[in-house]
Each structure stands twice: as structure tokens, then as C-alpha cells.
Amino acid sequence: MTQEDVSYKDKKVISIGIVSELTGLSVRQIRYYEERKLIYPQRSTRGTRKYSFADVERLMDIANKREDGVQTAEILKDMKKKEQALKSGQFKKKMLEGQINAHFRYKNR
Amino acid sequence: MTQEDVSYKDKKVISIGIVSELTGLSVRQIRYYEERKLIYPQRSTRGTRKYSFADVERLMDIANKREDGVQTAEILKDMKKKEQALKSGQFKKKMLEGQINAHFRYKNR
């Protein structure tokens, strides 16, 4: 994925009505999941919510879990755990890159 | 660019107000460029226009040309020319792939 593609995925430009169509969730449900801290839309100047494609995917993930009877508090916990794991993975990757760089610095001087 | 990224770029989900903010063009201008066949938004069930990121980029391109004094009819011509060139390039690429495939079919049988 290039940097430009990431910017598409994370750019908050979709209104709640479209998100509702895209996810099959009601507008009420989407607002409620925000209240429960599961999702963070951006607000436009005039206060309307704007979502990204990443948000839409996250909401579809939430919808699946809710269908399985998972409560929002539980979903929140799981998501935090996964974010933590992701950060940890990124950290490990950075460490590895550091070692590799050090290795080449050593070899090339 | 993966297939998924393409789907983000080309998915028509942005309302005209947001497109206006993103491009700096007035809503009136955006509608006018559609009238002149420079842009093709999708219509939602209730008739509102929906744009993709690709459309937004195309509009920014149009805006630049308009600033240089290029008329919409001229812009339309240029765009058609470029599309034609692109198709031609894709065609050449397909031909080449065909030759490569034929080559390997020959070698491997």
C-alpha cells in the first residue's frame, strides 16, 4: 500500500447516511457506537460527522461481533488489545530495522 | 496499488459539500463541470451527487486548467485524448502479456 492509498483509507469524508448504507447499520447504531468509544468520526465545521473507509470497515467488524451477541464493552476491550499488539509489532519491526542498519553501518565503514 | 486501494479511490461516497471543501471549488462550479461532461458523479437514491477521490483529483486538475484560462470544451478534449492514450497503453501491455504467456506455454509443455 503506498502513502497515497493510506490517505484515501483514512481520510474522513463520508457522511453518516452513506456510512449507514455502506454498513447496513442504522444511523442511531452508528452514533451509539461512538458514544461507547468504539469509533471516532471527525466533525465538520458545522458539526456533522465525517467517517473514513477505515471507520466503515471498523463498523462492519463491530456489526459482526454484535450479531454474535458481543457487548460493546467487550468489543472495546478486544480492540484495545489488538491496537496494543499492533503497536508492539511495530516496535519490534523498528528494533529489527535498527539492528539491520547497525549491521550495515559496521560492514560498510 | 492493490485491488482494495483501487476500490477506495473509485468508490463514490463523498457529497458535493465535502468535495467543495476538498477542491476549493464552489458547489455551482462543480455542478457546472458536470453539465459540461467533465465529471460524472453517481446519484444516490434520493438524487444527491456522490463523488470518489478520483473525481476529487480530476476536479483539482480541472481547477488548475481553468486558472490558466483553459475553457471547459478544451479541457474535455484533452481529457478524452489522455483516456485514449491510456487505453492504447493498456492494450499494448495486454499484447505483451499475451506474448509472454505464449512464450512460457511453449517452453513448458
Next chain:
DNA sequence: CGTGTAAGGAATTCTGACACG
């Protein structure tokens, strides 16, 4: 030709609240 604007109507979005369970 390209763009602004007022007009009138329809649909969207927002918040806080009551309802049900």
C-alpha cells in the same frame, strides 16, 4: 462562457429525551 444568487421544496443531520426491556 462561467459563475453568483434568490427561490421553494425535500431530505439530512444534530441533540436530548422517552420508551422498551
Next chain:
DNA sequence: CGTGTAAGGAATTCTGACACG
């Protein structure tokens, strides 16, 4: 807990048209 709904207001979007140039 999770979701529907009616309420009232504000902002959006749509079309066809007149204006200016």
C-alpha cells in the same frame, strides 16, 4: 444495554432561472 422514534431547528442539496459579461 442497545436501539427505535418523535421533536424542533439548522444546514444541505436539488432544479430551473435570471443576471452579468
